[in-house]
Amino acid sequence: MNSMVVLPLVLPLFGAFLLPIIMRASVGVGLWVGPAILLYGCWILGNQWISGTAMPFSLAIGGFAPPMGINLYVDSLALLFALAVQLLGLIFWPFKLDPETARRQALMLLLVAASTGLALSGDLFNLYVFYELVAVATFGLISASSTGSAYAATIRYLILSGIGSVLTLLGIALIYSQTGTLNLAHLAQLAPEQLNNKLGLTAFLSILIGVGVKAELFPVNTWVPEVYATAASRVSAFLAGLVSKLALLIILRLLVLIFHQQEAIQVMLFLGILGVVSGELAAWRAKDMRRMLAFSSIGQLGMIFIALSIPDQAGLLAVLALSFHHLLVKSGLFMLADGWGGAIENLRGAAKRSPLAAIVFILFSLSLIGMPPLPGFWAKFTLITELAAQTSPLYLIGLAVFLLATVIEAAYLFRLAALLYRPVSEEKPIDTIPKPAGVSLVSASLFGVGLLAAALFITPVGELLNHVAGQAANAELYIDTVLAGTGGGR
Amino acid sequence: MRNLTGLLFAGGLGFMLLSIASGLDFGAPPMLVGEAIQSVAPQETGATNIVTSVVLGYRGIDTLGELSILFAAAAAAGLVLGRRHTTAGTLTEGGFVLRYGGAMLFPLLMTIGFYIIFHGHLTPGGGFQGGVILAAAFFLPLLARPGARLHHGMLSMIEGFAGSSFILIGLVALAEGEAFLQPMLIQDTLGQLVSAGTLPLLYLAVGLKVGAELAGLLSHLAQTESEA
């Protein structure tokens, strides 16, 4: 049954290609195509998850043994992300009916397929292709809100992303000309001799900056605030919640498998710190909720980059914990921003209009700043203990910045929370206070429930993540799985 | 001042990259994978054009991803530019030569396009190149007669079915118990038109899809009413 794992990657593509035709024939049928495919994808991946994650396996596309052909590498980390992609795709499904529904849904399916590909693929160039597919699909989805500012934001994103893809291609070219292969496992075998030099470092940095565009890495994240402020909330949520993490996953794999240079790690730490500082500080002054969330997301991703620069299993655990926590929380917050996206001052008294939304917001905020029983605390705890354990003083700076950033984060989040509960002025009718739309509120609450569930079952969740991190940190396992043995994947 | 900055920037970046790249061995790549593929590709895929066997076989899923990108770009451009099929006001009616030449070129271009596609596994060329020529063939009438509409329904039918048949061919292999996109029906007649099993079929799908996609894109760019 292992070979079925390719279906969640391929079927959305299939559906996307056919969707315009089906829609033309019958809208009623067409509307169900996407959700059905995603549900099926969830089912397959869920089955795979249940039937055993103990051993990762590799799946050769086209039946060509890995160094030659492209393979999918399925370990628990990849499965987890792939599952998250399908689920979030379902939750953020663009169901709105208008003449452009077919195109929008097709783009969404493409986005899901590409994200699944990013999670699963084991080949550098293939990752690049899926990465570009993610980019193009998101360009379409962002500009679908068809305001002038959305177009302008898209073009800014597109150009930065173009710079990124050029740099990524450059890095790939450098790696290929040095080693003659692009398979991650094969590269991991060759790396200690061939890429442990300046050239390897340059290649890594180019790829880091290239992929960093989507991972909201510091110097190349100027697109973030405008895009998140103009795109539809669901798109922003998907981007901030998931796509950034998938870009991170690429960097994670590269770090674990191929690049072990100290400098690479230092650069990432450095950029992560800058990201935290710039993002959190900028969020402090943000005047609308979406941009506040966008800046805060930059900060959070910076924290994850700091975590990523700790090169062992514990660091990886922190990365995963922070990532999944941020995924839940930021997606939920962006869903709330669906109705609350406007100026922060307009939100005065919004708790009265929609008490549930306010409570969910406070829950997310508390978790985001690391209030103890909530999962955010444990994620941060794993990170700071790891940071404190490092010897290099740069890590201590990272620790200090991290702590101060949390303070700022608490300040601006709770400024907003307090505003929500501020009494409304008399002359203002309560109907004019913004309120998240019903569906968005339901999805936000869903994330809230997920968060609470994670808080309740924190120990099994932690063990699970630890297991996942252990598997992901094991480079030998990766190499053995892909290159020796289970290549056919039947 | 501005240009000077640019010069310094470009020069610095280029020099730095160059100093790194000069460490590479030009003209003697390691070719670990390339060598391996060369030695087995003809047997495994039945194509004499090894690039084709890489594009459709060893890196088949890259090609699928690339088709999806093209599709996504076309869909996104459609989303951006809207669906209004007003006749283009910006393009003027082509002259006699353009109109009749276009009409005459159409079958010629179609033939060349399909030829290139079908011989992709034997000679240089294939789905992408042929697809572009097909797109040109589709687009030419539009250029000649701005009033003529491109049949969008037809176009999207072609692109949808071409793309999905690429996947279907892959899925058939999966259903047969092979891996996804595994080449099948390989004949032992290297160098012949029918030698490469499913590869020409895949390339046909690629070509049609690329052609339809690009034609759609071009017509979007050319047709929509300018509001400026």
Added chain:
Amino acid sequence: MTEIELWIAALLSLTVLSAAVLVLLVKNHIAAVAAASVVSLGLALLFVLMRAPDVAMTEAAIGAGLSSLILALALRRLGLWQIDGVKSRQNLIKAINGVERDA
């Protein structure tokens, strides 16, 4: 690559690079697009020299042909299709208004 091929390659490289610089420096957008397609064409020839006929064909068809077509169509739609640069009368109006900085 024989030596003569190398020299040809050098010549092509020079062309490509200078065309690339031109793309950024010429004022006229049509000329810029033309220069970009020269870059693509030069690259296509380079690819032939580098024993990559497939790539060369693709670059010629897509890079030099299709891409230039797209850009040219876009130029029309963007209102930048001005062969002789900026017309003097409009130039004057722009100077007065100070609004138009496109060209």
Added chain:
Amino acid sequence: MTPTIDLELILYITALGLISIGLAGVVLSQHLFRMVLALVIAEAGANLMLVLAGYRWDAVAPILTSLGEHPQMVDPVPQAMVLTAIVIGVGIQALAVSILIRIRQRFGTLDRHEVAAHMDAEIAQIAGTSRDMSQESPLGERPLPPLPGTPAASREGRS
């Protein structure tokens, strides 16, 4: 072969030069269309770099001309990848220009500063926030307001 050793570097110079020129162009251009062009150039450079990665001396194109013997061939894998990359590039380029068309329709300009200013203003307007004065471009770069009598003329000048 002393001259060739210098000459081989030329190809690298071309590739990296294209990338540098392209990136510098993207970064320094004031006009969005020019930025897209620069991006195209940078991508072309990256493609060339990739093809270079698979080139080998005295080899033939990776197409079997006769059965049996195996002459030295250049690496087919980067070529396949470049095929993919070129098509990806053109897709993105087409999308970029269609977005440019829309921006031009909405904002009437493609100057990056003006577009950014328009975008800021529109986001602020949609969100209902007041706009920070300090975020606007400095006084010298801000376009002057049109003269009272000539709106039609300026419209004409645009198209």
Added chain:
Amino acid sequence: MTLTLLDELLLFSGVTVLVALFLGRRLPAGWMVTILYGIQLLSLLKMAPLGYGGDPIPSTLILEVMGQTLSWRFDALSWYFALITLGSALLSSWYACGEWEQRFRQAGGNVWLFHLAMALNVFSMLILLASGDLLSLFIGWELVSWAGFLLMAMAGGVATRAAMRYITYAMVGAMAIFGGIALVYVSAGSLQYDAILTAVSQMGTPHLWMLVILFSAGFGIKMGLMPFHLWQAPAYAETPGPGSAFLGAISSRMGLFAILLVLVKLFGIVNIESLKIPFTLIDARDLLAWIAVFTIIFPTFTAMKQNDARELLAWHGIGQGGYMLLGLVVADAMGAAGGLLHVFNHATYQAALFMAVTAVIHRTGTSDLNKLGGLVVRMPLSFMVLLVGIIGLAGLPPMNGFVSKWLVYRSLLNEGMPLLFVAAVIGTLGTILSVYKLIHNIFLGQLRVEHEHIKEAPWSMMIPMLILAAIIFITGLLPGIPLAWVASVQEAVGLSVPNYTLGGVESASGSLDMIWVIGVLFAGFGIGALVFYSAGKSKRVHQLDNYAGGHFLTADIRYQYSDNFYAGLMHLIGGWYRGSFLWLEKSVKSLVEFLSLGMQGIYRRANAEFYLLSTALFVIAWVVI
């Protein structure tokens, strides 16, 4: 599995929260909650052996989370603080649940939220006090912070702003502690107290310095220690009446509890003393002592300037915290006992004072000291309570504040710290001056016309106040009762124990016997009364039955000016200190603002790519070349 006493207590506390949450909108909710506090107190009293040197009581609840063990337990230290917590919670809640609650509801307050916030506060404080390792300590700490935020912010308006300021400070503190915990975890490999004790002995000086700074800053913010004291007064003052009595009594003492636990018990005063500051003669302990003394002086003199009764009391609360810390860091038997005893004493009189002031607000509707006066004839019982309270606050006999302050002074002299002693006395001077302002402006002088017909506070509010007054007096008379608990606390944290008796302390350098002191005092009072009643004839007349300058007095003219009390003194010593700290806070804030503006600029500049790509280029260049 049998429940231990601690489980029982926490269970009851949790039930209280649930009752407040689900039944809080029903009518007798206030009484229910009060009774539940009573039950909790009883359950705590069942653990009374802890207060007399009993063995620690663990909780059966032990959690294994993410490789960390979380456990909870009660020892003498926790018990002592829990006693104060529950006592003040019970009395405050009792105070709240009668007429005050009705008035509060009529004024648009949310009674449900008030009871819920109180219950949450108590519950989280008990969790904190019961913590059995550093991680559960931090969890409890955060819970306390946010529960406090809820209580402070619930009044809306100014209160919310004050609470925001509080939570920002509290987050700074929490993050300092968080960082400290991370450092401890790294060097000890665990967060259990035993492991930390062994690890501390092997720590290098810089490491220890860092930890001491982080922890004392973190806990000190909660206590309102000197540079971080600005948040406390407005936050407490703006809390709804009984809430501020509760918070003022115990909330910021959680910081002291944590300092006791971490700095004194785990790190040890000796270790802290070994941290010398280079090029000066002082060490970290002296530093803390001086911070404590400045915390006594400046907030007290700030309090003198306040014209709002609750603000005045809240500022005093900060200053009194300084005495406790001062006593603790002196750390001999008597000093520590004084510091610890002061926690109890302060809780009693601070609660009583806040309650009395709230009673005045309840009747008059204002706490502005410039708009009150002469209430002694209308609210005599409240006056008595306030009088008892301020005597305690000023540290004069016969009330309990005297005992603890005497102990602290005595130990300062014994240990040879005359400068600190003088400074502390200056603080006491300020206290006396400002509490006189409080009682004078509210109760003495001319009664205002609009207050002519007000009544004494209702009994539901009066009884808790009287109980507190009684406690203040009794523990002043018999300080041996709390001193017994204090002694077992000292034992629990590893300090030496003074030789205490029922009436005071015996030591070689000077003993204190309050029974004797008070006996003498009352004998004096008795003689005075005898003289007063036997010698002169007195007649009770109305306040306005008098004349001045040849005119009869009328009620609509003010003959007594209490506006801008101590203006001359304030002019003399100036208010620079408060302003300078405000300036500090403001400059930090505007620094953040400025940086924030800059960062937004980076993200919003149109050609930001250029700068950013150059950064990237530099990064690559830095690494590669």
